[in-house]
Amino acid sequence: MSETAHRPLGGKVVTKPFLILGFFLLVAAYYILRRFLFGMGDVSNMSNGYPIGTWVVLDVVIGTAFGCGGFAMALLVYIFNRNVYHPLMRPALLGGVFGYTLAGLAVMIDLGRYWNAFNLLLPWYAQPNSVIFEVALCVMAYITVLWIEFWPAFLERMPPAFKKRFNLDKLQAFLKRYMYVFVGLGVLLPTMHQSSLGSVLLIMGSKLSPLWYTIWLPLLYLMSALAMGYGVVMLEATLVNRAFKTPSEARLFARLAWVVAGLLAGFLLLRWGDLAYRGYLGLAFAGDWDGNLFLIETVLFLVPLFVLVSHRRVSQRWQFLAAISLLAGGSLYRLNSYLMAVRPGNGWTYFPSAPELMITIGVVCLEIMLYLLFIKTLPVLHGAHQVQP
């Protein structure tokens, strides 16, 4: 597969959707400024009872799961050597780059004493037994790795004269030769921190309903991250395919479908099996808030499972719906286990404030804007019809 198969889409960058997204970004910037000038209480409803709010849950816990496209595809393409999926690699990677980088940005907004964050990197302050510490370091490392993995896209686009002047050909050759190291890291690191995002919840104890609280949280988080990673690749490719009339990759997805279906089946079996083993099945059908949320999650996971194993998987429309349902299910699972099914007790309640939500929305808008900018100016998408080598 030649690398020139990736090519920039071209076209105008500043379009109407771009400007609308930009407007939301400006609103978010205003509230972010307020957060740094007047403190967290000015814009956010987070409290001592709910120290984890929408910024962490939507931008980091769910945002990085959406960013797992790069991880999921790298696992498939490089580790299991399924090279046919290679055309999907770069767009997935780009999603990962922004998903994670902006999760890092969101954390900096969320940290009360963000100016102390550099202490994470000082080994003498390290607390290696802390799950959060592991997540922080691992995510930082992964962001770096993602940018390195994506770096060839920049290099291919640079004018030869510029490359010559700064001797970048050498860098390009180096990256090409040793990319497997970064790809390896890029697969290893997400397994560590995506499972750790589940481990973080292990200290919740009785604050979290038994429907979510289980010792399998780390594995469930890892599996759901992988499934969401594939889901986001399907979604992204379909949307880009629709919007920019690039060649369809539906045939690729039909084969990917079995992988995702297997993951989903495993996830659901583990979840329900564990629930039955611990004797909490009754809670799922109790008809209350927690039980219903749990059932909605299950339905959202079952829809893609059935679509992907049936003949409907060949339909782009059904594939798209499956991806949406899968991502909604994964997001709801994370939202529930971090926020909606959490009861800190003592009378605490939480609902995000409008400014808090606007910041999260702004971060997502920024992500979409950057994605649009990059695919138009950098060789990210696969331009050729022929995807087989």
Next chain:
Amino acid sequence: MNVVSDTDLDRAVQNPDGYEGSLGGLTRRQFLTYCTGVAATLGLSSLMGSRIAAAATAATRPPVIWLSAQECTGCTESLLRAYHPTLETLILDMISLDYHEALCAGAGHQAEAYKAKSMKENRGKYILVVDGSIPTKDGGVYCMVAGKPILETVREAAEGAAAMIAIGSCASWGGIPSSDPNPTEARSVHEVLPGKTVINIPGCPPNPYNFLSTVLYLLTFGKPPALDVQNRPKFAYGRLIHENCERRPHFDAGRFALEYGDFGHRQGWCLYKLGCKGPETHANCPAIGFGDVGEGNWPVGIGHPCFGCTEQGVGFTKPLHALAKVKTFTPPTAFPTVNAPKGKGVSPAAAAVVAGVAGLGVGAVAMALHGMDKKDGPAASDHDTPQQ
């Protein structure tokens, strides 16, 4: 610890110079428990207990020369009140205390001659302990022992010492005698022994276990424990009193005793505003207490502000009532009220944002689905015919 009568001891200890004798009437279990306790005090692994036991029961007990300069014998008095081990266990069974003005059996020329003999025989092997500050004015004539300025005696003894310990604030940094106007130009031991490492155990008096633990560390490992910049063992002086003080929660919550005997003082509130120097004084007083009568038995525990005896420039220097310079975090100026709101509920704006995003999402999905299969459907199906 069980009381051991003499007859018990005779029965139990067949050979006073052998293994049982070196245990001084303790059972093996009691002795190992003690050694493990010392290891814990030092923050070492519990496995170190057996190594300490081996060092403490070595065939030749390491000689110790204890010199007293301008001092009040408070350090020795403090040491006499140690119970695990008792001082006699230490000086009779673990070390060989060859010279100590207050404790040695001999007196006058006899004691001096024995000191000279021990120092000669054990040159390079003995531990030198000094309590009290060293006067340096007029050639050190303000503290004469056996017709010689203590300054000279200390310098002579330091020549052949394997390790040197300065016990008490006076020996560690000058203490009371060095306070203004310092008429005798009193100096600490390390100041009169330039270029030599002196382990400082400051305190007025220091907790005996800080001293005993340091000695046992020296015997076990043959080197001093980890020291801070002022050569104080880190295991005992690594943290501020403030960090482990049992009254710390009152400090953080802003509850201060304002004068002796007021409501806050009777309630056991923080003594910072009475001049407690805990926030700028490094010592383990809150952690191990004094006199083996349980925790809480230390100045702050009984309602008196810490006066900073282990810290040069604080103890005997700063006025008792002066506020300490807080070296960790200062308390906040405002504290949360007890009826603070526990969540703000759903604001109309937030609900509108959530509804807007949800609507946008549904709309976007519908728009994306619109005509999706019409155009690409047949093509996709064509592509999708199995190729394997």
